[in-house]
Amino acid sequence: MIITSLENNKIKDLVKLQSKKYRDSTNMFLVEGVHLVEEVNKSNLLKEVFVVENDSFNIDVPITYVSSDVMKKISTTDTYTNVVGLCEKKNSNEIKGGKILLLDDIQDPGNLGTIIRSSVAFNVDTIILSPNTVDLYNSKVLRSTQGMFSHINIITMDLVEAITELKSRNITVYGTNVNNGEDVRNITDTSSFALVMGNEGNGVSQTIQSMCDKNLYIKMSNNTESLNVGVACSILLYELER
Numbered sequence: 342m343i344i345t346s347l348e349n350n351k352i353k354d355l356v357k358l359q360s361k362k363y364r365d366s367t368n369m370f371l372v373e374g375v376h377l378v379e380e381v382n383k384s385n386l387l388k389e390v391f392v393v394e395n396d397s398f399n400i401d402v403p404i405t406y407v408s409s410d411v412m413k414k415i416s417t418t419d420t421y422t423n424v425v426g427l428c429e430k431k432n433s434n435e436i437k438g439g440k441i442l443l444l445d446d447i448q449d450p451g452n453l454g455t456i457i458r459s460s461v462a463f464n465v466d467t468i469i470l471s472p473n474t475v476d477l478y479n480s481k482v483l484r485s486t487q488g489m490f491s492h493i494n495i496i497t498m499d500l501v502e503a504i505t506e507l508k509s510r511n512i513t514v515y516g517t518n519v520n521n522g523e524d525v526r527n528i529t530d531t532s533s534f535a536l537v538m539g540n541e542g543n544g545v546s547q548t549i550q551s552m553c554d555k556n557l558y559i560k561m562s563n564n565t566e567s568l569n570v571g572v573a574c575s576i577l578l579y580e581l582e583r
Contacts, residue, residue, distance in 0.1 A: 438466020
């Protein structure tokens with residue numbers, strides 16, 4: 342059977358998943374493209390795959406074939422893909438491990454995607470998103486992670502509560518501030534840490550900054566005032582992993 346009608350109820354429900362409100366209420370989300378579908382399947386989040394008619398795709402979940410017009414309706418990109426996956430969100434709300442990254446109201450989907458990829462690359466155990474950080478399941482975020490979001494523990498939590506819990510575990514909490522900070526290259530004990538990265542425009546909020554044990558900075562040319570938060574986070578995580 343091939344779904345050809347844009348009024349099909351299953352297709353209408355898939356389109357609704359473009360809305361954060363509907364993703365939250367159903368605990369489901371979509372990924373687009375072969376690579377993302379295959380990466381998410383490795384983490385057992387994939388529940389069903391939708392494939393354009395006359396294309397072939399082998400995977401161990403139910404497959405539904407749709408017309409190209411239906412796929413265009415489901416897709417969020419200008420150039421639609423031939424494969425879309427319906428996935429279930431992770432239900433984790435636990436801070437796991439000793440290498441923790443906290444994100445204080447990051448807003449740009451591309452920045453969040455870059456940060457997630459770097460976190461996987463440099464062995465972060467848990468990423469904690471503040472409640473006002475851009476939605477993890479935003480289609481732009483998912484694409485920019487290249488599927489790495491499914492390979493790391495990511496939770497949403499009030500950062501004051503998170504830092505309080507981390508301090509109870511004797512984990513050092515590092516803020517990011519060029520004023521009164523320490524060169525990240527001087528940090529020698531990196532067996533455990535919590536690193537806070539702030540909003541693109543405002544940095545780390547004063548409340549969260551006041552809870553940090555120490556500030557870190559990246560030594561760079563005087564000709565450069567600041568770095569993009571995704572780039573800065575990647576450098577800091579690399580240095581803390583060395």
